Amino acid sequence: MRPNIIFILSDDHAARAISAYGAGLNQTPNLDRLAKEGIRHDACYVTNSICTPSRAAILTGTHNHVNCVTTLDTHLDNRWPNVAKTLQQNGYKTAIFGKWHLGEGKAHEPAGFDEWAVVPGQGDYWDPAFITAQGRKRIAGYATDIITDMSLDFIGRNSDGEEPFFLMCHHKAPHRNFQPHPKWEHLWESQDLPLPESFNDTYENRAKAAEAAKMRVRSDMNWEDLGLVQPEGPSDVAGELMVDGWWVRKVPELRAGESITVVDAKTGENFTFDDPQAFAEFKYQRYMKRYLRTVQSIDENIGRLLDYLDENGLAENTLVIYSSDQGFFLGEHGWFDKRFMYEESLQMPFLARLPGSIPAGVTSRDICCNVDFAPTFLDYAGVAKPSYMQGCSMRPVLEMQTPNDWEQLAYHRYWMHNDVIHGAWAHYGVRDQRYKLIYWYNEDLGQVGARANGAPPEWELFDCELDPFELTNVADKPEYSEIFKTLLSKLDRKMAEIGDIPRHDSQAILKARQEKAA
Helix, strand or coil, X not given: CCCEEEEEEECCCCHHHCHHHCCCCCCCHHHHHHHHHCEEECXXXXXXXXXXXXXXXXXXXXXHHXXXXXXXXXXXXXXXXXXXXXXXXXXXXXXXXEECCCCCCCCCCCXXXXXXXXXXXXXXXXXXEEEECCEEEECCCEHHHHHHHHHHHHHHHCCCCCCCEEEEEECCCCCCCCCXXXXXXXXXXXXXXXXXXXXXXXXXXXXXXXXXXXXXXXXXXXXXXXXXXXXXXXXCCCCEEEECCEEEEXXXXXXXCXXXXXXXXXXXXXXXXXXXXXXXHHHHHHHHHHHHHHHHHHHHHHHHHHHHHHHXXXXXXXXXXXXXXXXXXCCHXXXXXCCCCCHHHHECCEEEECCCCCCCCEEECCCEEHHHHHHHHHHHHXXXXXXXXXXXXXXXXXXXXCCCCCCXXXXXXXXXXXXXXXXXXXXXXXXXXXXXXXXXXXXXCCCCCCCCCCCCCEEXXXXXXXXXCCCCCCCCCHHHHHHHHHHHHHHHHHHHHHCCCCCCCHHHHHHHHHXXXX
């Protein structure tokens, strides 16, 4: 009997914000239940750490240079084949509810789904609008609850046993700006969360891209992210400026000798600071608590879904997968957001349960990527993988039967070079089970809105076993010269395999390194 498939995707949910991953930040008992009754995957990586390209890779099983969704401004042509179309053609009832973020209008709306209702753009947390095949509608309530309601309604109407169903339940949470449900607003009210070891990173011994990024908690978070206003009120906000047509409303960094007063937008409480580090840590606590409170509703609604499957006799024959569209920085390196190939942004949480197939309570470090999701859905559905898909089914990994020839390698490419808001530079690279090689090619490639930064190309190599926080670039250290050469060869092979065009010349690079060493 072919299983039902429920794929739950959140937005910007870091693995560290799931208690099953052991970071000790929060408690997510329902997500932990998935891990306890199935598998917790610790080496699932995104091929492009930004919302729209990741979703395109998940749906099509292809890398972004193939599906042409490389940035937030490139949308998916819905004439493309995708996993929902294939499952629909093979007898599955299909649906998607929640965040789509692959474009709007007839050319980009969901295709291959019997039912769909998706939020425009990022969507709203409260009283969100939905786009459907019948037009737009607005639904009162909290988005995470509403998306779950839609999913449960679909399951209830399509679980008669005659045809299996494939459901994509795509939450907008916990994307910025964080808006937790009031029931969770008092969590961590009287306690502080631990500061990451690398929060005060100075970005020494790294490529220039790390220091150039505009994703610092201490200087780049918006007033709305932190739930703050100035004493004068929200209409007079310091740090608001027009940059290349964008309004940037950042809470300014406090400098030595200065003081600042900020106001809680909800309670009106005043906070005054004259110490830059204390103000930075205050921002971190505000950020993390609002973020984790928003996550709490995700966990609550996972519980609703799992309980429904139990109560209606569906749990035994339903594959449930939980993931996020990429990782997220929770203060590591002093950052929020994602985009980079550094571990906190690269790693996607991945939990999966299917009784009788996936062993209970196991973990895996075998490397998988989001292009592997679609082939995995098809494998469990008993459908052959189409030739256009570039990923591989994760099924043997999930069932703890990883073949000896499994490719333990993840490829990542971020295309949005030096955007005005985040300042993240374009790069690509590979990660194996110990090392990570990143190439910052520092070209804007003519992208709309992108700006060249004038920096020369740079390589970063990290020994993730000895340096798990990725604080020391060893690309130019003599003792790692052979490792660099090996990782470069892996990068070249992977790019040739998937058909991506390199911006580097390996022969010239190795020759130059040889001459420098001589």
